[in-house]
Amino acid sequence: MDNNDQILDEFLLEAGEIFDQLDIDFVQLEQTPEDKKLIGNIFRAMHTLKGSSGFFAFHRLEKVAHAGESLLSKLRDGIFTLNEEMTDVLLETSDRLRAIVDGVQKQRREPEGDDSVLIQNLKFLTDGGVGLTKTASASPAPLDPVTMPFAPIVEVVIESAPQAITDLEQEVLEVVKEVAIDAAVNEAESSKELTAPVKVSVELLDKLMNLVSEMVLARNRLLSFARTSGDLAFNNTVRRIDTVTLELQERMMKTRMQPISQVWSKFPRLVRDIAQDCGKKVELIQIGAETELDRTLLEGIRDPLVHIIRNSVDHGIELPAQRLAIGKPEQGTVKLRAFHENGMVVIEIADDGAGINIPLVRQKAIQFGLVTAERAAKLTEREIIDFIYLPGFSTKAEITNLSGRGVGMDVVRTNIQEIGGTVDIATSAQGTRLRLSIPLTLAIMPAVFVRSKQYSYAIPQVNVIEMLRYEPREGVPGVEDFYGVPVFRLRDKLIPLVFLNYELKVDDVLPPVDHTLNIVIVQAAGIRFGLVVDEVLYMQEVVVKSVGPLLKGTPVYSGSTILGDGRVALIFDINAIAVRSGIIAKLADNQFEQDISAALGANSESQQMLMFDLLGLERMVIPLETVDRLEMISASRIDRRGNEAVVLYGNKIMRLISLAHYVEGATQKSLYGDETVPVIVHYHHGQPIGFIVKKVHNIVNVPTQVVMVSPPQRGIMGSVIVNDSVMSILNVQDILNLSGLGPHQEAGLAVENYVDSDVITMDREIK
Amino acid sequence: MNRAGSYATFYVGNFFFGIPIAVGVEVTKGQEVTPVPLGPKEVAGFFNLRGQIVTAINMRTRLNLPDGPNIADALSIFFQDQDHLFALLVDRVGDFTEVTERTFEEAPSNLDPNARELIVGVHKLADKLLLVLDTHKIVSGIDLVQS
Numbered sequence: 058m059d060n061n062d063q064i065l066d067e068f069l070l071e072a073g074e075i076f077d078q079l080d081i082d083f084v085q086l087e088q089t090p091e092d093k094k095l096i097g098n099i100f101r102a103m104h105t106l107k108g109s110s111g112f113f114a115f116h117r118l119e120k121v122a123h124a125g126e127s128l129l130s131k132l133r134d135g136i137f138t139l140n141e142e143m144t145d146v147l148l149e150t151s152d153r154l155r156a157i158v159d160g161v162q163k164q165r166r167e168p169e170g171d172d173s174v175l176i177q178n179l180k181f182l183t184d185g186g187v188g189l190t191k192t193a194s195a196s197p198a199p200l201d202p203v204t205m206p207f208a209p210i211v212e213v214v215i216e217s218a219p220q221a222i223t224d225l226e227q228e229v230l231e232v233v234k235e236v237a238i239d240a241a242v243n244e245a246e247s248s249k250e251l252t253a254p255v256k257v258s259v260e261l262l263d264k265l266m267n268l269v270s271e272m273v274l275a276r277n278r279l280l281s282f283a284r285t286s287g288d289l290a291f292n293n294t295v296r297r298i299d300t301v302t303l304e305l306q307e308r309m310m311k312t313r314m315q316p317i318s319q320v321w322s323k324f325p326r327l328v329r330d331i332a333q334d335c336g337k338k339v340e341l342i343q344i345g346a347e348t349e350l351d352r353t354l355l356e357g358i359r360d361p362l363v364h365i366i367r368n369s370v371d372h373g374i375e376l377p378a379q380r381l382a383i384g385k386p387e388q389g390t391v392k393l394r395a396f397h398e399n400g401m402v403v404i405e406i407a408d409d410g411a412g413i414n415i416p417l418v419r420q421k422a423i424q425f426g427l428v429t430a431e432r433a434a435k436l437t438e439r440e441i442i443d444f445i446y447l448p449g450f451s452t453k454a455e456i457t458n459l460s461g462r463g464v465g466m467d468v469v470r471t472n473i474q475e476i477g478g479t480v481d482i483a484t485s486a487q488g489t490r491l492r493l494s495i496p497l498t499l500a501i502m503p504a505v506f507v508r509s510k511q512y513s514y515a516i517p518q519v520n521v522i523e524m525l526r527y528e529p530r531e532g533v534p535g536v537e538d539f540y541g542v543p544v545f546r547l548r549d550k551l552i553p554l555v556f557l558n559y560e561l562k563v564d565d566v567l568p569p570v571d572h573t574l575n576i577v578i579v580q581a582a583g584i585r586f587g588l589v590v591d592e593v594l595y596m597q598e599v600v601v602k603s604v605g606p607l608l609k610g611t612p613v614y615s616g617s618t619i620l621g622d623g624r625v626a627l628i629f630d631i632n633a634i635a636v637r638s639g640i641i642a643k644l645a646d647n648q649f650e651q652d653i654s655a656a657l658g659a660n661s662e663s664q665q666m667l668m669f670d671l672l673g674l675e676r677m678v679i680p681l682e683t684v685d686r687l688e689m690i691s692a693s694r695i696d697r698r699g700n701e702a703v704v705l706y707g708n709k710i711m712r713l714i715s716l717a718h719y720v721e722g723a724t725q726k727s728l729y730g731d732e733t734v735p736v737i738v739h740y741h742h743g744q745p746i747g748f749i750v751k752k753v754h755n756i757v758n759v760p761t762q763v764v765m766v767s768p769p770q771r772g773i774m775g776s777v778i779v780n781d782s783v784m785s786i787l788n789v790q791d792i793l794n795l796s797g798l799g800p801h802q803e804a805g806l807a808v809e810n811y812v813d814s815d816v817i818t819m820d821r822e823i824k
Numbered sequence: 825m826n827r828a829g830s831y832a833t834f835y836v837g838n839f840f841f842g843i844p845i846a847v848g849v850e851v852t853k854g855q856e857v858t859p860v861p862l863g864p865k866e867v868a869g870f871f872n873l874r875g876q877i878v879t880a881i882n883m884r885t886r887l888n889l890p891d892g893p894n895i896a897d898a899l900s901i902f903f904q905d906q907d908h909l910f911a912l913l914v915d916r917v918g919d920f921t922e923v924t925e926r927t928f929e930e931a932p933s934n935l936d937p938n939a940r941e942l943i944v945g946v947h948k949l950a951d952k953l954l955l956v957l958d959t960h961k962i963v964s965g966i967d968l969v970q971s
Contacts, residue, residue: 271874512858561861602877604870605908610968611863617870617877625858625870625877 065165068109070256072158075102077322079151083144084325090139099147100129106154115167118157124179125150131183142187146178148326259352262312269302269309270600270619276302277621313353314497317395317404318346320359324366328391331370338377338388339370345395350402354495357476358404361469365406365491366391368466373410373489385409401478402497407490413482415441442482446470474632477502477519504599504618504628507577507590509557513626515599515618516588520579520631524593527574535571541691541733543567545576545587552578554587555638561613581635588634601628613637639689639733664761668754668784669737671716673724677750678759678777679737679787685745686738687753704747711738711745712798719795720772720787739789741798748792759784771795828925831947833918833954834901836883837890841914842921842947842954843903850902851917855880866966868913878902878909886912886962888938905963912962921954923947928956941965 082099086092103126110118125147131137153175160168276299283295325341332339350358374380374389381387394405415438422428422444428436445466470480478495496502496519504515505524527535527545536543536554543554554576558564568574568589576587599618604627608614615630666678667687688706695704695713702713713736717723736747763775763786772795774788831842832851857869857880868882880900884891900911927947931940942961947954 267876274872509861563861603908605877605879605910606906607867607879607881607963607966607968608860608863611860613862614860617858619872619877623872624856625872627858627860627870 062165065113065161068113069158069162071109072106072154075106076151076155076158078102080326081322083148083151084329086139087141087144087329093133093135096129096133096139100126100133103129115157115161117167117170117172118154118161120176121150121153121157121172124176124183125154128179128183137182137185143182146175146182149175150179257312266309266313269306272302273306273600274619274621274623278623313351314349315352315355316346317348317350317355317402318343320355320362321346321393324362324393327363327366328370331367335371336376337370337374339374340388340390341366342390342392344393346393348395348397348402350495351497354402354476357472358478358493358495361472361493362404362406364469366393369406369408369410369489373408373412375411397497398494401494404493404495405490406493407488409488412486412489413442413445413484415484418442418444442484477517479519502599502601503596505577505596506594506626507557507575507588508592508594509561509590510563513594513620515626515628516577516579516631517615517628518596520581522578522580522585524575524577526593527576529571529573535574541694545574547578547587552585552587553640554589555634555640556589558591560634560638579631581632581640584635584640586635586638586640588631599626599628664759666757666759666784666786667737668757669735669750670752670754671720671723672751673717674720674722674785676782676784677720677787678757678784679748679789683739683789684737685740688736688738688747689733690736690747692732692734706738706745706747709745711747713747713749714792714796715749716772716787716792717749719792721770741793746793746798748787757784759786828923828928831921831923831954831956832901833921834899834912834914835916835918836887836914839887840918840952840954841957843901843912843957843959845920852900852902852911855900855911857913864966864968871911873902873909873911876909878911880911880913881962881966883912883914886966887942903959905960910959910963921949923949923954 079099079102082095082102086095086099089095103122107119107122107126110116110122128143128147132139132143137143153172157168157170160170279295280299283292286292321343324343328339328341369391370389374391375383375385377387380389390409392405392407394407396403419433419436419441422441423430423433427444427447433441447467473480473493473495476495478493481492481494483490483492503518505518505521506513506515508514525547529535534546536545537551538544539551539553543556544551545554546552556564556567559567575590575593577590577593578585578587601616601618604614604617612630612633614627615633616628617625618628620626665681667681667684668676668678671677690704690713695702697703698710702715703710704713705711734749735751735753736749737753739746739748757779759777759779763777764783765775770785772788772791774786774791776783776785778784830845832845833840833842835841852873855871855873855878857871859869860867866881866886868880868885871878871880878900883889899914899917901914901917902909902911904910927949928945929948930945931943935943942957942965944956944958947956
């Protein structure tokens with residue numbers, strides 16, 4: 058049983074490789090239908106599949122492969138030339154085979170299904186028929202009205218020949234053919250065998266890799282012994298171990314590298330299918346497919362690349378007629394290029410389509426309230442393009458239809474950043490070029506080590522812009538207070554500062570202003586800030602290791618590494634630090650939010666709500682029309698008035714309401730020190746009321762249909778169901794009533810007493 | 825969980841605990857633990873065991889016992905869970921002990937709910953009680969998001 062399982066696994070692996078190759082070959086074949094060698098390859102692949110499926114008694118697989126093989130043999134022998142109809146049916150064959158094999162993989166046996174239509178179509182084409190009527194995907198080729206009525210008649214004539222003889226003849230022919238084919242296949246395979254690589258399990262490689270890293274550490278310790286030892290023979294041995302270890306490490310790293318063509322191989326088919334779906338003509342050019350990349354990184358770039366290519370073909374490249382009208386060649390091109398540059402792998406995806414519609418993006422940004430009209434007019438093109446990375450921004454149906462490009466660009470950027478890479482876009486009316494820079498390997502990356510108290514931490518070098526040291530001097534301002542945010546002047550630009558020790562809560566107080574500061578200027582999601590550390594230590598390549606399951610709730614660390622002395626150092630996730638410190642209020646890091654807004658973009662029966670979390674109660678929403686502003690308020694600014702918490706807000710006094718008090722199911726925690734809390738500001742009869750929440754997410758579209766909660770829960774109006782998850786709608790009126798601000802309680806009066814009389818008349822706009 | 829078998833034993837405070845050696849136990853002492861600011865309070869930190877990163881769990885915190893002697897002097901008992909190595913920082917390591925089904929008894933119903941989650945039951949040894957811990961629960965029961 059075990060043995061059979063193993064053979065089956067090998068078969069599945071082999072089949073997977075065959076399908077990948079088939080996809081490439083078919084698309085290639087469409088361009089060069091005369092290529093006999095290519096047809097030969099496809100034919101052999103089909104034949105191998107058929108042979109293996111016979112062994113496992115997978116009858117569906119065998120029948121479909123056999124029918125495909127018959128058509129291919131005619132093509133190979135030059136009886137037919139490949140036409141689009143045949144390609145479609147052959148691709149369908151390949152898809153069907155893949156579906157069956159996928160089924161086998163899941164159920165460990167052949168799935169049920171009916172392939173008779175497909176087999177019939179293949180037979181029809183093999184018998185020289187033209188103009189299929191049954192396949193939905195293939196558009197029927199125009200038929201010659203004269204030959205059409207005759208086609209079935211010819212068939213009948215053949216059928217009426219003595220059945221037994223034909224069958225026998227057919228069978229003999231088949232056998233002869235099989236033998237010939239097997240010989241041909243064997244010949245082709247034996248010539249390959251010389252270079253055939255050995256398959257090694259990934260786990261084994263990983264284990265070896267671990268052992269090598271361990272050996273490197275042991276070597277390091279040995280080296281430090283050798284330095285203090287006077288024994289010449291010992292020292293020579295150590296030096297020998299040193300060089301061997303180094304080479305071992307380099308070779309080991311190589312085993313993790315794989316050519317990028319592994320991922321690219323799926324793209325010709327992808328481009329072909331999308332182009333056909335939207336009635337465009339697109340050619341895919343691949344340059345540098347042999348460029349090598351770490352295996353784990355290859356997985357990471359697959360989805361972003363699919364996304365980008367889909368965008369390029371679907372939205373970037375214009376329709377053929379449109380292209381001709383503006384003097385571009387009818388056929389659009391998408392060019393994939395990969396190469397090494399400065400220790401990074403660069404992947405460029407360039408199309409010659411319409412480019413990003415900058416004015417439209419600008420207009421949408423204003424419309425979404427991301428930027429004011431005056432400010433938007435001053436933004437550079439690059440800054441405008443940055444908007445398409447915002448979650449939710451790009452997923453609006455309006456923007457995808459008009460401007461094209463932008464669907465899920467935030468997802469692309471997040472994925473690339475996750476593997477330590479960067480995304481860069483250049484666009485014009487002549488096309489768009491995306492440039493992804495990705496580190497060669499995830500396992501080893503350059504990092505800057507900093508010290509916080511007695512421990513060292515690593516900052517990935519991709520995040521580091523520069524390092525500087527501030528010495529307090531007369532007349533040179535150091536840390537300045539920008540309304541509660543510490544900032545620093547760097548070449549006349551203000552950079553917000555984050556104090557590492559304070560952020561990590563290893564220090565309770567911020568250091569005094571007139572102090573020497575070691576600042577690492579870092580960048581996260583396009584925003585720069587200064588990380589104040591105790592000391593900048595050194596730069597080093599580190600081997601990245603996982604931190605395990607217990608730090609899932611501590612996003613500040615992205616991994617760990619083992620230092621030369623054998624101790625463990627943590628690696629920071631700069632994005633998470635930026636989010637934690639409030640430098641970035643909203644970051645494109647939440648896949649879950651993405652899904653929701655994407656799913657709802659198309660729904661017209663929806664209204665906009667702001668999503669937020671309370672402690673212990675996630676995914677609350679509040680109708681957007683009741684939200685006037687969002688603020689981050691530092692706990693130290695909060696004063697008490699009687700038993701109310703208030704804060705000076707502009708010229709007014711804003712009462713703060715801790716939602717956790719009034720919403721069932723939420724828990725509460727007390728605020729302390731300089732902690733800042735997100736506050737949703739709601740104006741009630743002209744007076745600001747602040748709702749304290751745990752975290753503010755983004756704006757989501759929710760269905761207007763509200764599901765009532767039974768029994769009614771305090772503070773919650775009802776629920777909406779979005780993408781199979783439930784969101785609770787905050788009952789603002791309920792909250793106001795409960796906190797003594799209801800309509801019958803002469804709303805706002807209590808607050809007004811504390812406000813200067815001239816302020817009351819002020820317009821709401823001056824907040 | 826099979827109640828009979830070999831247990832690796834250790835002491836935390838006045839209690840005597842055991843975990844089945846089937847989960848892959850190894851004992852080491854004097855590790856230099858790198859702490860994790862902002863991490864779960866039960867996580868004492870990380871250290872390196874032959875090139876692998878080990879998550880050290882402070883058993884006193886995990887069991888809601890008052891802080892004991894300095895962590896640096898603590899001994900660690902290793903085991904593997906979900907492809908990751910964990911170490912329990914304990915006060916003192918005992919012997920490997922062989923027990924049979926006969927001495928086993930379920931946890932009493934008035935056991936503290938927090939402890940009930942971790943303690944599967946007890947083996948009545950001649951001179952003391954051996955509290956049997958569920959290693960998976962030790963790891964999975966930790967609250968990952970610290971407020």
